[in-house]
Amino acid sequence: MLQIYNTLTRKKEVFKPLKEGEVSIYACGPTVYNMPHIGNYRTFFMTDNIVRTLEYIGYRVKLVMNITDIDDKTIRDSKAGGMSLKDFTDKYTVEFFKGLDMLNIKRASAYPKATENVDGMIELAQKLMEKGLAYEKGGSVYYRISGFPDYGKLSKINFDNIIIGASVDVDEYDKDNPRDFALLKASTLEEIERGIYYESPWGKIRPGWHTECSVMAMNSFGPTLDIHTGGVDLIFPHHENEIAQSEGATGKPFVCNWVHGEHLIVEGEKMSKSKGNIFTLPEIVGEYGGEVVRFMFLSVYYRKKLDYSDAFAENAKNNYLRLKETLDNLEFSLGGAENSSYPGDEEILKALPELETQFREALESDFNTPKAITVLRDLSHTANRYLEAGKNKQVLIKIHSLYRQFSDVLSLFAEAGKDEIPEEVMRLVEERESARKMKEWAISDTLREKIKSLGYIVQDTKEGPNVKKAEES
């Protein structure tokens, strides 16, 4: 039974999709104006984990993630970079996808772009205006918050106590209420000169930030969807505004389950340019590898802050390597497995389904990946103990397949046991084996060093030498 923590109710709830066996998810994607940092990817990863878990449980999942390719920052920075808006955002869209691949994040069903959905946004604005929930001023269209009594239900903000003066926007635009937000923004002269504008019943405009998500989500799934994900910082105002726009227009509930991922911080502090502690994904992946980064994300519950540091990364890497080692060794042992039975065979076969249940229950408990990792460690330990004592082929196959099942859901260890060993290395390994048979330890040790210098390590086992690629460190 899958339970999901819903920001709307601040409780874990039993998940029930709108359509039997099928789940619709909308995820807030990137604004493509710079290199995304690892914090951004933690959130994308969270959504990936949700998708994989749902599929593991047996749902068909349709994920839509938007790409914001027109907003204040993209317009500003493309100009600063002397590029057209499209060239600029295309460049960072490519970077975004590269990052997804580094982390082996599954592609969504669709990645709609804001610039390709402006018609829908204009329609939405019109509809809201007909309902008296929007008004035009100075060529911009604003949402009238006072017309939507539910405003604030997601963020639980009591608007009476908030200092509105903190907002600079008060005199920048001419709004009825300072909290009203723009659905469509009147184009500036500069934007018009650069060709960044769309024709609308109110003149030349460009989309406001919040409108795109409502439009794309409802275009993809209709008025109501199962799950909407994003980072905690989007709860207010972005998601609050999405609800206001969507529910204001349709009169129907917009999202059943709001899921928000906590932030990644660095040594206790928020990543920020002024502190100079921003890490991009390629930096970290370059140092530790994509799967270790995945493992880092998996080892902290998505609703908790992840405090990134070198020590944290090293720790994660060691943990990761140990679990990968088990799978490597399982793959290796399968080769030498026999059909004879061993004491403990039955015990193992009984334990495996229990572990499978525990693993599934961990993930079903609001995607508790750290707990799932603990179950994987249990399996690793069980496997290692069995490898000490027995090598029944059928048993090994069962252990191995469960190990693979777990690691596939978590998307880890894709390369385990698949190291390509160059011929040259194999020759040295064989040479070393003959030396060992002759008890020529000095020669054998020299050969091991030589193999190591080529980037491979040899482990002597009862079944013969196990050769694998050395982990870079």
Next chain:
RNA sequence: GUCAGAAUGGCAGAGUGGCUAUGCUUCCGGCUGCAACCCGGAAUUAUGUGAGUUCGAUUCUCACUUCUGACUCCA
């Protein structure tokens, strides 16, 4: 300032009204020609502070402290 969330050993981290798991790290032992891997065992002042409820609190309540975030672009 207002609001929201968080605080568990050297590190990571899950759980629980009554021995707190698990892994990393460190140490000892076994396996091994030696390693590596693995197995067995052990260790470290662990539940932010102070109250309250309770026979009993790390778990529930309150306050405080600290941190993070939202209120302003933000994953």
